[in-house]
Amino acid sequence: RERYGDTFTKRTSGSRIFELVELHQMIIEVQSIDEVENVSKGVEAMLARFHKKKDYRISVPLALLRQAEATKRTFNIVLGSIAAISLLVGGIGIMNIMLASVTERTREIGIRRAIGARKRQIVSQFLIETVVLSTIGGFIGIAIGLAIPWSITFFAGMPTVVTPFSLVLSLGISMGVGMLFGIYPAMRAAALDPIVALRHE
Structure with a gap:
């Protein structure tokens, strides 16, 4: 430098x-x-x-700085919107997967209810499965999120910064979205009538 x-x-x-x-x-x-x-x-x-002599000039490109700041804010809003849409789509995908799992495991749920499993135990089981699924997705997302900045730095020579807080936050959000969208499938599984569930083929 x-x-x-x-x-x-x-x-x-x-x-x-x-x-x-x-x-x-x-x-x-x-x-x-x-x-x-x-x-x-x-x-x-x-x-x-x-320095008594006035032989210098102070240049402050404030207008350019403000324009750059406005561009940065717009860019962050666009990225935030894309992230929100991605989370929504991912959450709906997780919910559909868990609903399909409830349908496929209806007889299993009926057997568990018949041998004494309570509704909250069924809810807990499906919520745990949903959180595990979303956590795996979160780790995959973190791996991709680390690979992209590394590639930019390696190939383009542009410095990038990834903070540990952002990694923890993204994993926490992923788990939270999974739990939120897993509530409905878990409640639906717990609400199944054991007798009807045992007759399910």
Whole structure:
């Protein structure tokens, strides 16, 4: 990374000698766009105090920064919408799979109810199965989510950042969606009449 205007220091016989290089450009990075104007004013005040000659120009592309911030917000909204739709479709898919499982295992449910299993036990069984299914899907999604940024960094040379919190959050959301969409199939399984379920072929 190229740097401008470094000041090198060296010691000679216990004293410091400063070797100054000509400063052509200085780039200041701030943490938030809200700090740009305050930092700009602070830099200008500091230069006016220590560098009396007005032979510099402070450039603040605030309009471009705000446009970039607006583009980033729009991009995040679009990605959030896509993620919400994906979660909804995935949840409906899990619910359909579990409903098909209830239909296929009607006789098994009837036998369990006949030998004394309670409704809450049936509900717990199907909810656990749903959460396990959604957790597996969550781990697959995390693997894909890690592979894509790694590929971008490896092939395009663009730095990407994946935080541990985002991985934990995505897994938690996946499990939550699975549990939410698994309630109806679990309740339907628990509501089956044992006698009717035992007659099911």
